[in-house]
Amino acid sequence: MSWHKDRRGERGYHHGNLKEALLQAALGLIAEKGPAGFTFADAARTAGVSAAAPYRHFRDRDDLLANIAQRGFEQFEQTLAKAWDEGRPNTISAFERLGKAYLAFARNEPAFYSAMFESGIPADSSPELLAAGERAFGVIRVAAERLTALTPPGVPRPPALMMALHIWSMSHGIASLFGRGDAARRKLPMTPEDLLEAGALIYLRGLGFPTDQKPPENDKASVPKSGPWGAAPK
Amino acid sequence: MSWHKDRRGERGYHHGNLKEALLQAALGLIAEKGPAGFTFADAARTAGVSAAAPYRHFRDRDDLLANIAQRGFEQFEQTLAKAWDEGRPNTISAFERLGKAYLAFARNEPAFYSAMFESGIPADSSPELLAAGERAFGVIRVAAERLTALTPPGVPRPPALMMALHIWSMSHGIASLFGRGDAARRKLPMTPEDLLEAGALIYLRGLGFPTDQKPPENDKASVPKSGPWGAAPK
DNA sequence: CAGCTCATGTAAAAGCCCTTCACATGAGCT
DNA sequence: AGCTCATGTGAAGGGCTTTTACATGAGCTG
Numbered sequence: 258m259s260w261h262k263d264r265r266g267e268r269g270y271h272h273g274n275l276k277e278a279l280l281q282a283a284l285g286l287i288a289e290k291g292p293a294g295f296t297f298a299d300a301a302r303t304a305g306v307s308a309a310a311p312y313r314h315f316r317d318r319d320d321l322l323a324n325i326a327q328r329g330f331e332q333f334e335q336t337l338a339k340a341w342d343e344g345r346p347n348t349i350s351a352f353e354r355l356g357k358a359y360l361a362f363a364r365n366e367p368a369f370y371s372a373m374f375e376s377g378i379p380a381d382s383s384p385e386l387l388a389a390g391e392r393a394f395g396v397i398r399v400a401a402e403r404l405t406a407l408t409p410p411g412v413p414r415p416p417a418l419m420m421a422l423h424i425w426s427m428s429h430g431i432a433s434l435f436g437r438g439d440a441a442r443r444k445l446p447m448t449p450e451d452l453l454e455a456g457a458l459i460y461l462r463g464l465g466f467p468t469d470q471k472p473p474e475n476d477k478a479s480v481p482k483s484g485p486w487g488a489a490p491k
Numbered sequence: 492m493s494w495h496k497d498r499r500g501e502r503g504y505h506h507g508n509l510k511e512a513l514l515q516a517a518l519g520l521i522a523e524k525g526p527a528g529f530t531f532a533d534a535a536r537t538a539g540v541s542a543a544a545p546y547r548h549f550r551d552r553d554d555l556l557a558n559i560a561q562r563g564f565e566q567f568e569q570t571l572a573k574a575w576d577e578g579r580p581n582t583i584s585a586f587e588r589l590g591k592a593y594l595a596f597a598r599n600e601p602a603f604y605s606a607m608f609e610s611g612i613p614a615d616s617s618p619e620l621l622a623a624g625e626r627a628f629g630v631i632r633v634a635a636e637r638l639t640a641l642t643p644p645g646v647p648r649p650p651a652l653m654m655a656l657h658i659w660s661m662s663h664g665i666a667s668l669f670g671r672g673d674a675a676r677r678k679l680p681m682t683p684e685d686l687l688e689a690g691a692l693i694y695l696r697g698l699g700f701p702t703d704q705k706p707p708e709n710d711k712a713s714v715p716k717s718g719p720w721g722a723a724p725k
Numbered sequence: 726c727a728g729c730t731c732a733t734g735t736a737a738a739a740g741c742c743c744t745t746c747a748c749a750t751g752a753g754c755t
Numbered sequence: 756a757g758c759t760c761a762t763g764t765g766a767a768g769g770g771c772t773t774t775t776a777c778a779t780g781a782g783c784t785g
Contacts, residue, residue: 270779271733293527293611298771307735312773314733374667375609377527380677390677412696415689418680422669423661423690430664433608435656443614443624446652455649456657456694462646463697504750505762532742541764546744548762728784735778742771749764755757 268305276314278304280328283321288368292322292376322372323382329369330389336362337396348403349466355400356428356453363432364449374433397421404464412465420464427456502539510548512538514562517555522602526556526610556606557616563603564623570596571630582637583700589634590662590687597666598683608667631655638698646699654698661690 272278282303286295297318298308315321340358344351363370372378373390381387401421408414415423431453435445445452506512516537520529531552532542549555574592578585597604606612607624615621635655642648649657665687669679679686 291611296771310734377525415693419686419689422686426664426668426690427657427661428664429668430660433667434660434663452653452656455653456660459649459697460693461697463693463695530742544763
C-alpha cells in the first residue's frame with residue numbers, strides 16, 4: 258500500500274531490513290487471509306526476495322508467527338495500559354475503558370489478535386512470547402486488584418487473579434465469537450462493546466458494587482467518557 | 492484388492508462407506524495435530540484410498556471441515572441439552588451442569604471443538620452448519636430464558652438473549668484460553684470448571700439471585716455455600 | 726585501497742499437499 | 756446379461772516448505 262521501506266531507492270543483492278519487511282508483509286497477509294491462509298512464500302514474495310531468504314531471519318513459518326504474536330502482545334499491553342491509565346479518574350470508569358480497549362484491539366488489529374490467539378502456536382512457544390503475554394495479562398490483573406480493594410465488605414469476593422481471569426475470559430470470548438466483522442463472525446443484535454459492558458456491569462454488581470440503575474442499554478453514571486485515541490470508529 | 496478394512500472383510504475397488512471413514516479419520520487427525528495440521532491427503536491415506544477419492548464426497552478440504560463442525564454442533568447440542576435436562580431438578584443446578592458440560596465438551600472433544608470454533612471456516616459456510624450452531628446456542632438461550640423468569644424483581648435485568656450471549660462468551664473464553672490441556676494452553680492455578688462456576692455465581696448474584704444460603708434445597712449443587720473460590724488453588 | 730570474512734540472498738531440488746482430469750471398476754437395476 | 760453411473764485410481768499441474776550449495780557485497784583489518 259503506502260509503506261515502502263526502501264529509503265535507499267533500489268535494493269541490490271541485500272535487502273537491508275528484511276526481517277522487519279517480512280514481519281510487516283506477514284501482518285498484512287494475515288489481516289487479509291487469516292493466520293492459516295498466510296504463507297511464508299507469499300511473505301517473501303511481498304518483500305521482494307526469494308522463498309529461501311526468510312530462513313535467514315526465522316527458523317520457520319511458525320517462528321515468524323510467534324514473533325508477530327509476541328509483538329502483538331507487546332502492543333496489546335501498551336494499548337491496555339493506556340486505556341487503564343492507572344485507574345484514573347476512577348477505578349470503575351477506567352475499568353470500562355479497559356474492556357472497550359480490549360475489543361477495539363481485536364477489531365483494529367485482527368492480524369495481531371489472531372496471531373496471538375488463533376494461530377495455533379503454543380503460548381509458551383518461546384520465553385519471550387510467554388513473558389509478553391503475561392505482561393499484557395498483568396494489566397488486567399492490576400485492574401482486578403484495584404477492583405478487589407474496592408469491593409464492599411459483606412460480599413464474598415474472589416481472589417484478584419480469579420477476577421482477572423473472568424474479565425479476560427469474557428472479553429476474549431466476546432472478541433473471538435463476535436468481535437471481528439472482517440471474517441465470517443457471528444452476527445449480533447448489538448455491538449460487542451454493549452454486550453461486554455452489560456456483562457461487566459452485572460458482574461460488578463455481583464461483587465457488590467453499587468452500579469445504580471443501569472439497564473443493559475447505555476451507561477453514563479460514573480463513566481466520564483472514552484479517551485482520546487480509543488473512540489472506536491464505526 | 493487385499494486390504495484389510497472393516498468387518499465386511501476385504502475391500503475391493505469401492506470402499507463402501509468412505510464418507511463416514513473420512514470423517515472419522517479427519518476427526519482423529521485433528522485431535523492429534525489440530526485443525527490446521529490436518530491434511531486432506533492424510534485423511535485419505537488413513538481411510539486407505541487414493542488422494543483423489545475424497546473429492547467424490549467433499550467439495551474440498553474446507554467442505555470436510557465444515558461437515559465435521561456441523562456434526563460437532565449437533566453433538567454439542569445434544570450434550571448441552573442432556574446436561575440442561577429441561578432445568579431439572581431446578582434451574583440453578585441445571586444451569587451449573589450446563590456450564591460444566593460446555594467445558595467438558597471442549598475438553599473431551601477437542602477435535603470437534605476446534606473444528607467448530609478454530610478452524611477458520613465461516614460460521615455461515617453452509618445453511619446446515621449455521622442452523623446446527625444456532626440450535627446448540629438455543630439450548631443456552633432457553634436456559635437463559637428460564638433464568639430470566641426467575642430473576643428477582645427490583646434488579647434491572649437484561650434480555651434473555653443477552654444473558655445467553657454472556658454465558659456463551661464466558662464459557663467459550665474459558666474453554667479456548669484454558670480449556671484444553673492437550674495442546675499448549677495456558678496454565679491455570681485452578682480448574683476451568685471452578686473458574687467458570689465462580690464467574691457464573693458472581694454473574695447470577697449480579698442479577699439478584701441469592702447465592703448464599705438457600706432454605707429449600709435438595710441438591711448441594713444448586714447453591715454452593717462456601718464458594719468455589721474457597722478451595723485452594725494450585 | 727586490497728583482501729578477507731561472514732551475514733545475507735539466490736537457485737535448485739526434494740518432498741508433500743491440493744485439485745483436476747481422463748479412465749477403471751463394479752453395484753444395482755432392467 | 757447388459758447398462759449405467761456413482762465411486763475410486765493414477766497422473767499431472769501448480770504451490771508451499773525447507774535444505775543445500777553457491778553468490779554477493781558490507782564492514783573490518785592493515
